[in-house]
Amino acid sequence: MLSYTLKRILQAIPTLWVVITLSFFLMHLAPGGPFDGERQLPPEIEANLMASYGLDKPVWEQYFTYMGNLLQGDLGPSFKYKDFSVTELVAQGFPVSLELGLWAISLALLIGIPLGVIAALKRNSSVDYMVMGTALAGVAIPNFVIAPMLALVFGVFLAWLPVGGWNDGHWKNLVLPVVALSIQQIAYIARMMRASMIEVLGSHFIRTARAKGLSESEVIFRHALRPAMLPVISYLGPAIAGIITGSVVIEQIFGIPGIGRYFVQAALNRDYTLVMGTVVFYGGLIVLFNLIVDLLYSALDPQIRYDNE
Amino acid sequence: MQSSRTLAIPMALALTVGITAPLQADTLRIAIMGEPASLDPHKISGTWENDVVGDLFEGLVTEAADGTRIPGVAESWEISDDGTVYTFTLRDDAKWSDGKPVTANDFVFAFQRILTPATAADYAYLLYPIKNAADVYGGEADVSTLGVEALDTKTLQVTLERSTPYFLDQLSHYTAYPVPSHVVETYGNEWSRPINMVSNGAFQLQEWQSQTRITATRNPYFHDADNVALDEVVYFPIEERNTALNRFRAGEIHIARDFPTHQYDWLMDNLPEAVQVAPYLGIYYYAFNARDGHATADPRVREALSLAVRRDVITDQILGTGEQPAYSFVPPSVNHYSAPTASFTELSQEERLQRAHELLQEAGYGPDNPLELMLRYNTSEDHRKVAIAIAAMWKPLGVEVDLYNAEVAVHYSDIRQGDFDVARAGWIGDYNDAQNFLSLLESDVSNNYGAYSSPEFDTLMNEAANTQDMDARAELMAEAEAIALEDSATLPIYYYVSRNLVSPDLVGWESTIEDIHRSRWIRFDH
Numbered sequence: 001m002l003s004y005t006l007k008r009i010l011q012a013i014p015t016l017w018v019v020i021t022l023s024f025f026l027m028h029l030a031p032g033g034p035f036d037g038e039r040q041l042p043p044e045i046e047a048n049l050m051a052s053y054g055l056d057k058p059v060w061e062q063y064f065t066y067m068g069n070l071l072q073g074d075l076g077p078s079f080k081y082k083d084f085s086v087t088e089l090v091a092q093g094f095p096v097s098l099e100l101g102l103w104a105i106s107l108a109l110l111i112g113i114p115l116g117v118i119a120a121l122k123r124n125s126s127v128d129y130m131v132m133g134t135a136l137a138g139v140a141i142p143n144f145v146i147a148p149m150l151a152l153v154f155g156v157f158l159a160w161l162p163v164g165g166w167n168d169g170h171w172k173n174l175v176l177p178v179v180a181l182s183i184q185q186i187a188y189i190a191r192m193m194r195a196s197m198i199e200v201l202g203s204h205f206i207r208t209a210r211a212k213g214l215s216e217s218e219v220i221f222r223h224a225l226r227p228a229m230l231p232v233i234s235y236l237g238p239a240i241a242g243i244i245t246g247s248v249v250i251e252q253i254f255g256i257p258g259i260g261r262y263f264v265q266a267a268l269n270r271d272y273t274l275v276m277g278t279v280v281f282y283g284g285l286i287v288l289f290n291l292i293v294d295l296l297y298s299a300l301d302p303q304i305r306y307d308n309e
Numbered sequence: 310m311q312s313s314r315t316l317a318i319p320m321a322l323a324l325t326v327g328i329t330a331p332l333q334a335d336t337l338r339i340a341i342m343g344e345p346a347s348l349d350p351h352k353i354s355g356t357w358e359n360d361v362v363g364d365l366f367e368g369l370v371t372e373a374a375d376g377t378r379i380p381g382v383a384e385s386w387e388i389s390d391d392g393t394v395y396t397f398t399l400r401d402d403a404k405w406s407d408g409k410p411v412t413a414n415d416f417v418f419a420f421q422r423i424l425t426p427a428t429a430a431d432y433a434y435l436l437y438p439i440k441n442a443a444d445v446y447g448g449e450a451d452v453s454t455l456g457v458e459a460l461d462t463k464t465l466q467v468t469l470e471r472s473t474p475y476f477l478d479q480l481s482h483y484t485a486y487p488v489p490s491h492v493v494e495t496y497g498n499e500w501s502r503p504i505n506m507v508s509n510g511a512f513q514l515q516e517w518q519s520q521t522r523i524t525a526t527r528n529p530y531f532h533d534a535d536n537v538a539l540d541e542v543v544y545f546p547i548e549e550r551n552t553a554l555n556r557f558r559a560g561e562i563h564i565a566r567d568f569p570t571h572q573y574d575w576l577m578d579n580l581p582e583a584v585q586v587a588p589y590l591g592i593y594y595y596a597f598n599a600r601d602g603h604a605t606a607d608p609r610v611r612e613a614l615s616l617a618v619r620r621d622v623i624t625d626q627i628l629g630t631g632e633q634p635a636y637s638f639v640p641p642s643v644n645h646y647s648a649p650t651a652s653f654t655e656l657s658q659e660e661r662l663q664r665a666h667e668l669l670q671e672a673g674y675g676p677d678n679p680l681e682l683m684l685r686y687n688t689s690e691d692h693r694k695v696a697i698a699i700a701a702m703w704k705p706l707g708v709e710v711d712l713y714n715a716e717v718a719v720h721y722s723d724i725r726q727g728d729f730d731v732a733r734a735g736w737i738g739d740y741n742d743a744q745n746f747l748s749l750l751e752s753d754v755s756n757n758y759g760a761y762s763s764p765e766f767d768t769l770m771n772e773a774a775n776t777q778d779m780d781a782r783a784e785l786m787a788e789a790e791a792i793a794l795e796d797s798a799t800l801p802i803y804y805y806v807s808r809n810l811v812s813p814d815l816v817g818w819e820s821t822i823e824d825i826h827r828s829r830w831i832r833f834d835h
Contacts, residue, residue, distance in 0.1 A: 032718030035431070038735060039354070040725060040755045042434050044447040052429035082347040083501055084519060092519050148551060156558045163555040165545065166521055252549045255556070257520035270718050 001298075005291070012287040016280070023279045024066065027272055028059050034079045034270040053079060055272075066276065075280065076273035080266070086277035090259055093246070094281075097258030099169055101244030103178045105236070108185030113232065115186070116193025117225070123198060131190060138187030147180040147253040164255035177254045181247055185239065192231050200228040226300050233300065237293035241285040245278075335540035337815075337828055340553040340565040344520050344546040349501035350483040351423040354432040356737070356824070359483060360566065361523055361544050364828045365508040366486040367531075369397050369416070369465070370477055374830035376821030378481055382411055382509065383465075392472030392777050393440075397465040404530040405489050406513040413459035418490035420457045420467075421445075435484045435739055438473040472777045475742035478644075482740065511537045511829035520546060531829075538817075538832030557583070557810050564818075564826075565810040570691065573630045573808075582813045586631045587820035588642045590738035591805035592746065594635070595684075595699070595731050596724065596758040597797065604680055605730050605759070609672040611797035613665040614731070616653055617702050624803050627694050635801035638790060639746045642822045646743040646783045649791040651801075665706055680708045686733035687720035695802065696733065724758045734758055737805070741823060743786045744773070750793050761798040765789075 033055070035046055050056045054065060069076060075086035084092075119131040154176060155163030167173045200206060201224055209223045246260020259278065266274035298304045341357040350362050363372075371381030383397040403411040423430045424445045437443045440456025456468030469476060479485060489507045493500045500506065506514045511533070512525035523544040527537050545562060547553045550569040557565045558580075568576065568584075576584050597605040597614070604610050620634030633641075637648035653661055674680040684700065686692040693714065700710035710731075715723065724732040736756075738745045748754060751770055752762040769789035776782040793799070807824035817831040 030719075032716070032720075032722040034718075036718040036722045036725070038717070038721065040721065041431055042755060044443075045431055045434055048426045048429045048446070049431060052427065080346055081344065081519070082352045083349065083517075089519065148555070151552075151555050156555055159559060163559040163561060164547070164552050165556070165561065253552055255521075255545065255547050255549070255552055257518065261520070268716055268718070 001295070005295070008291050008294070012291075015287065016283050019283045020067075020070070020276070020280060021063075024063055024276060025059070027267075027270075027275050028062075030270070032270055034272060036270070053077075053272075070276075070280065075277040078271055078274045080269045080271040080274065086273050089262065089274065090277055090281055093257060093259035093262065094244075096166060096169070096256060097246035097251075097260055098244045100174065100177055100181065100250075100256065100258060101240070101246070103174060104181035105185060105240055105243050107178060107182040108189055109232075111182075112186040112189030113193050113229075115190040117197055117220070117228075119190065119194040120197035120201065120228075121220070128194075132194065135187040135190045138183050139191070141183075142249075143180050143184060143247070144249045144253065146183055147177070147250055150176045150180055151253065164253070166256050173254075177250050177256055180254075181243065181250050185243070188235070188239075189232055192235060193228065196231045197224065197228040200224045230297065230301060233296050234293055237289040238286060241282070241289040245282050245285060335833070337539050337542045337564070337831060337833075338562045339542065339544050339828075340547045340556060340562045341544045342546075342550075342553075342566050343548050345523070347501060348506065348514065348517065348523075349498075350486040350488065351419075351428055351430045351433075352501075353483065357546070357566065359825065361525070362483050362486070363825065364510055364512045364525060364542060365506075365514055366483065366510045368481050368483075368485045368487070369399075370480040372481055372821070372823075372825050372827055374817055374827070375819045376823055376825060378478055381481065382416075382487065386477075392474070393469045395467045395469070395476070396460070397467070399463045399465065400532055401463065402532040403509060404532070405492075405507045405509050406528045406530055407489075407492075407507045408530055409489070409491060409507075410462070411487055411509050412462045413465040414462065415487040415490050416465050417457050417459050418493070419486065419488045421452045421455055422488065422493070423484060424455060425452055430484070432484050435479060435482060438469050438471075438476055438479070440468045440470050442470075471775065474645075474777070474779055474782065475740050475744065478740050478742070511827070512539075512542055522546075533829070537829045539828055542828045554810070557812075563812040563815060567808050568810050570628065570630045570808070576810070580810070583810045585809040585811050585818070585820055586806050587824070588633065588640070588822060589805040589807040589824055590640055590643065590741060590822050591736060592635060592638060592640055593632075593695075593733075593735045593802050593805060594638065595800040595802060596729075596734045597761070597799060598727060598730050598732070599759045599761045599798075600727050603730050604672075604674075604682065607672050608796050609668040610674070610680065611800070612653075613668040613672070613706060614703060614708070615651070615797045615800050616656075616661040616665040616668075617706055618699055618800060618802065619658065619702060620802055622702075623695055623698055627698055628691065628803070630808060631806045632803040633806075635803045636794075638750070638793060638799060638801050639743045639786075640738075640804045643738070643743050643746070644741045645779055646786065648743070649787050649794060651794045651797075662705065669706055669708075674707070676707060680706070681711070682708060682730040683711050683713060684731045684733075685713045685715070685720060685724060685729040687717045688714050692733050699802075725755075727760065731800070732758060734799075735805070738823070743783070743790070744770075747786055747790055747793070750798050759799065761793070761796070763792055763796060763798070766792045766796075766798075 035041055035049055054062060077085050078089055081089060115131050119128045122128050151163045154161045161175050162173050165173055206219060206224055209219045246258035248260045248264045251258045251260045262274055263278050266278060341360045343357045345358040345361055346353050348362055350366055367381045369381055369383040370378050373379045382399055382403045384400040386395055386397045388395055399413060405411055422428055423433050424442050426446060426448050433446050441450050441454045444450035445452050445455050458466045460466055492505060492507045496505045503514050503517050511528060511531045513528040514525050516524040526541050550567055553565040554568050554572060556562050597611045599606050624632040624634050636650040636654050639648040641648055684696055686696045696712055703710060736746060736749060747770060749756045750761050752767050766789050769785050773782045773785035776785060811818045814834055815831055816834045818826060
C-alpha cells in the first residue's frame with residue numbers, strides 16, 4: 001500500500017507539470033491583458049505596470065521565472081488585489097471554502113445515501129417516485145436559482161437567518177449556503193446510490209446471502225451497502241475537490257469569502273498569477289482526492305488490492 | 310456583526326442616563342461594490358476603493374456632503390496670477406492617526422511616490438498637470454524635479470505645467486492624498502496593512518478581512534473629529550447587486566452603493582424612501598471607427614446612424630432607472646460648462662429617419678448595396694439589450710448589423726486595435742470638468758477608440774487649455790464639442806445615473822454628481 005501510494009504521488013508530478021504548463025501558455029494566449037479595461041492607460045503607465053510584474057519579458061522567460069518561483073513555493077503577487085500575495089489569498093479563502101464544502105458534502109452523504117437506499121428497496125413504489133422526482137428537481141434547478149430563493153425566504157421574509165456574510169463561520173451564516181450547496185449533491189448521490197443499489201441487489205452474491213437465510217437487514221447492511229457505495233466513492237473524489245474549492249455562485253450570492261470566486265474572477269481580470277495559483281491548488285487537490293478514493297476502494301472492495309502490483 | 314466594544318459605550322450611556330438609545334446607532338454598515346484592489350491610495354483606480362480610502366484619508370482639498378470642494382488639510386491657499394503656482398498653508402491641527410503632524414513633506418513624499426515609475430501607479434496620470442510629472446513618471450526626469458516643494462513644515466508649493474482650472478478639484482481625489490512618510494519608509498509596501506496603516510482622515514483602519522469586511526473607527530486625531538458622529542464604519546464588499554439588496558432589506562446594511570436595475574420598479578413601490586437615483590458624471594456611448602476602410606469613416610454614415618437611434622426608447626423602455634437620453638458628449642451637469650446638443654434634436658422622428666435615408670443614399674448605400682456593420686459590446690445584460698435595440702433601430706435604414714460580444718478585457722483589447730465599426734464604450738469623469746470628456750476625442754489619444762481626428766477640434770481644445778478665463782475657456786470647449794457633434798464623432802446614448810439604497814434612519818446623505826459620499830457627514834437620526 002505504501003509503495004503504491006508513493007508511486008502514485010510520483011506519477012502526479014508530471015501530470016501537474018503538464019496542467020501548469022498548458023494553463024500558463026493558454027492563459028497568455030487568451031486575448032486581452034490584465035491592464036485592458038474601460039480606461040486605457042497611457043503607454044508609459046502601462047509600460048511601468050508591465051515592467052513591475054515582469055510582463056515585459058518574453059513569455060518563455062516568464063514561464064521559467066514562474067516555475068522557478070513555484071518550486072520555491074512562491075505563487076507571486078496578485079495583479080488585481082495588490083495588497084495580497086496569491087498564497088495569502090488562497091490561505092485566507094481556502095479554510096472558508098473547506099469548512100463550507102465539508103459541511104455540504106457531509107449533509108449530502110447523510111441524506112443522499114439513505115434516500116438512494118430507500119428508493120432502491122422500494123423500487124417503483126410511490127416512495128421511490130417521490131424521492132427520485134425530488135432528486136430530479138434538485139439536479140435540474142441550478143443553485144443560482146435555489147440560493148437567492150433560500151435567502152429571500154429565510155433571510156428576508158422569515159428573517160430567521162442572515163441573508164449573507166460569513167461572520168467568521170457562525171452557524172447561522174452557514175445554514176443557507178450549506179443547504180444551497182448540498183441540494184444538488186444530495187440529488188446526485190441519491191440517484192447514484194439508488195442505481196448502484198439496484199444493481200448490487202440483483203447480483204449473485206446477494207442471492208447467495210439470501211439463500212443462506214440471512215435477514216434482509218443483514219443482507220443490505222453487511223453485504224449490499226459496501227459494494228453499492230463504490231460508484232458514490234469514486235464520484236466523491238473529484239466532487240469533494242470541487243466542492244471544497246468553493247462555488248463561485250454560492251460565494252457571490254451569500255457574500256462568502258472563499259476561493260471559489262477567484263477561479264472565475266481571476267480569469268476575467270487576467271490576473272495571471274492568481275489564475276495560475278488556483279490551477280496549481282485545484283490540480284493538486286484533484287490528484288490528492290483521486291488517490292484517497294483509490295485507497296478507499298481497496299478498503300471497501302476486497303477484489304481490489306494494490307500491494308501485489 | 311456589532312462588536313461588543315462599540316455596543317458598550319452607548320449601552321453604558323443609556324444605563325447611566327436612563328434613556329434607551331438605539332443600540333446599533335454608531336456603526337454604519339455599507340455595501341461597497343467590489344473588493345478593493347488595495348487601500349494604498351497610490352495603488353487603486355476604481356470607484357469602490359474611493360468609498361473606503363476617502364474615509365481614511367483627506368487631501369489638501371476635500372468633499373463636503375453635497376460634493377462641493379472645501380478646505381481639507383490645507384486651510385487656505387494662494388494661486389499666482391498666471392494660475393501656475395499654488396501655495397497651500399496646512400492647518401496646524403492636521404494629524405496622522407498616530408498623533409504625528411501631517412506636514413508639507415508628507416505631501417511632497419506622496420506626490421513623488423505616486424509618480425515614481427517603480428510604484429507603477431495606474432492612476433498617476435491624473436497628476437500630470439504638475440510640472441514635470443509626465444517626464445518623471447516616464448523615467449525621463451529625476452523625481453526631484455517634480456514641481457512640488459515644502460517651503461516649511463506647514464507650507465506647500467505646487468507648480469503646474471500650465472494653468473489648470475480644475476486642479477483644485479483634482480486635489481480632493483485619492484491620487485493626491487498624503488501618505489505618512491514615517492510609516493511608508495518603515496514598512497515599505499506593507500504600510501497599508503491594517504496593523505501598520507496610519508491615515509489622516511476622519512476614520513482609521515482597524516481590520517481588513519479580504520472579501521469579507523473592512524472596519525474603520527473614528528480617528529480621534531482628525532481635526533474635525535468632534536463633528537464626526539459615527540464611531541465605526543464597516544464596508545462589506547458585495548459584487549452581486551441582488552445580494553446587496555437582500556442584505557439591505559434584511560437590515561444587515563444601511564447603505565448599498567448600487568442596486569439591480571431590474572428591481573427599480575419594485576423598489577419604488579416598496580422602499581421609495583430608500584432609493585437614491587441621481588445624475589452621474591458619465592456618458593454611455595458608441596464609438597464609430599473613423600479609420601480608413603470602415604464605412605463609419607464617412608461622417609454621413611455616422612450622422613445617419615446617430616439620427617436613427619431613439620435614445621428616449623432606450624432610457625425609458627430598456628433601462629428605466631432615470632437615465633437621461635444623451636445628445637451631447639459631455640454630461641449636462643458638468644461644472645462651469647454648458648454642452649451644445651446635436652442639431653437634429655429639433656427634428657421629429659420621421660424627419661430624422663428621412664434625413665438618415667438621404668445621407669446613406671448619398672454615401673452610396675441602398676437596397677442594392679446595404680450597409681454592413683460590426684457592432685462590438687462587452688458582455689453584460691444591459692449592453693446586450695441596448696445593442697439589440699439599436700440594431701433594430703438601424704434596420705429600417707437597411708443596415709445589417711453583426712453583433713459581437715466579449716468579456717471586458719477582450720472587448721477593449723479588440724477595439725483598441727481598431728477591429729470594429731461600432732463599439733460600446735463608456736466614460737466616467739475622473740474629475741468634474743468638460744475637458745476630461747472632450748480630451749477623449751483629441752487626435753492620437755489612447756482612449757479615442759474610433760481614432761476620430763479633427764484639426765479644428767484639436768486647435769480649439771489646445772486654445773482652451775491655454776485660456777485662464779473660465780467663461781472663455783468653457784466657450785472654446787463648447788465650440789470644440791459642437792464640431793465633434795456636427796461630425797458625429799461618436800454616438801452618445803445616455804448619461805449615467807448613480808443608484809444607491811440609503812436607510813431612512815440616516816441623516817447627512819446627499820446626492821452628488823460624482824457619487825462621492827464621505828461617512829464623516831453621515832449620522833443616525835436618533
